[in-house]
Amino acid sequence: MIAIAETASGKSHRDENFPVASFLISPERRAPVLAFYNFVRAADDISDHATLSPLEKLVLLDRLEAALLGEGPDEPVARALRETLADRGVAAQHALDLLTAFRRDVTKLRYDDWDDLIDYCRYSAMPVGRYVLDVHGEDAARSWGPNDALCAALQIINHLQDCGKDYRELNRVYLPQDCLARHGAGVEMLAGERSPPELRAAIAELAGKTRLLLAQSREFSGRIRDLRLAMEVGAIQSLAETLVEKLSVADPLCDKVHAGKAQFALIGTAGAAAVLMRRILERGRSR
Structure with a gap:
């Protein structure tokens, strides 16, 4: 049996689509x-x-x-x-x-519907944010709800970005089967060089549902006591909102749907700065 260390891909936290333990932490x-x-x-x-x-x-x-x-x-x-x-x-x-x-x-290589996908996110994404909140001593009752919405949104954005790669390389399809069927799309379309209209419609529907998750998480940074963590969450929220809008109109099979380093830095910085400014204004009003 191969050793666990031998399975390493060589990826680090700097290779992720969203900030992980950035300088803000x-x-x-x-x-x-x-x-x-x-x-x-x-x-x-x-x-x-x-x-x-x-x-x-x-x-x-x-x-x-x-x-x-x-x-x-x-x-x-x-x-x-x-x-x-x-x-x-x-x-x-x-x-x-x-x-x-x-x-x-x-x-499990296929997901039946949106609820099935969210249940996967309950295990694949939400615990990441919950752990970070616990490490910071944040109040679970105040923060876990919006955390779960944001983490699920990030996971689904990744699924949409990589839907072709996941299918071709791993035979995994996270796009719910009922959503594909509703638009007359089939999983085999994910192997193509570009999405036919049926697949694009399914992806746009899922992007729209993800946008609703991000609406639920918009208040997240305001519920976090630790300023630096709140700024990191603000950066992630801004990046996610930008990417979900891109996915609502772009084709992940042939278009660039990941943020480049410059865009990543610009949008993330703006999101973090917005949180900082809100905190300064709130403190000013409370005096």
């Missing part, structure tokens, strides 16, 4: 966030590995979970996160939920 909290990211990156690399069989992937994911819980052979990324969780007093459940999502990536 305070230095004392960046390390715990990166420990979580590195664990998740290892699990993601296992589930996406090009040559491993489904059974081999599941065995490695089980091994990663056992190492996290201190019940199996040592794995450096699991040990680092286990020690971080103990030091910060944060439960392992967020990481365990993500492992559930990665197992689902191995065993």
Whole structure:
């Protein structure tokens, strides 16, 4: 059996579509966030590995979970996160939920409807934000609702951006089957060089539903006490809103639907600055 370290793709947090532990996160909290990211990156690399069989992937994911819980052979990324969780007093459940999502990536290649997709996001995306909030000591009752909406939106944006690649390379289709059927589209269209009108209509519908999630998360930054984290959330919200508008009109099979580095920096900075300005004005009014 291949070692977990041998499945590494070489990707880092700097390769992600949205900020991960950027300079906005305070230095004392960046390390715990990166420990979580590195664990998740290892699990993601296992589930996406090009040559491993489904059974081999599941065995490695089980091994990663056992190492996290201190019940199996040592794995450096699991040990680092286990020690971080103990030091910060944060439960392992967020990481365990993500492992559930990665197992689902191995065993479930199609999603029936929007609710089915959101249930996947419950495990694949929402725990990431919840963990970051826990590390910052934020109030779950105030912050988890908008966090979940934003994290689900980010996940679905990634699915829409990479729908052709996911189908061609992994035979995964996250676009709900009922949405495709409603517009007369089939999964085989994802193998084409450009989307036919039926597929474009389905993607536009999903972009519209994602826009509604982002409307629910727009208040998120205002519910976060930590200013630096609030600014990071503001940057992510702005990037997501820009990308979902692009996806509502562009074709992810042939158009550029990822933000370039310059656009990434410009939009993210504007979003973070808007949060900072609101905080300054709020403090001024409260005096």
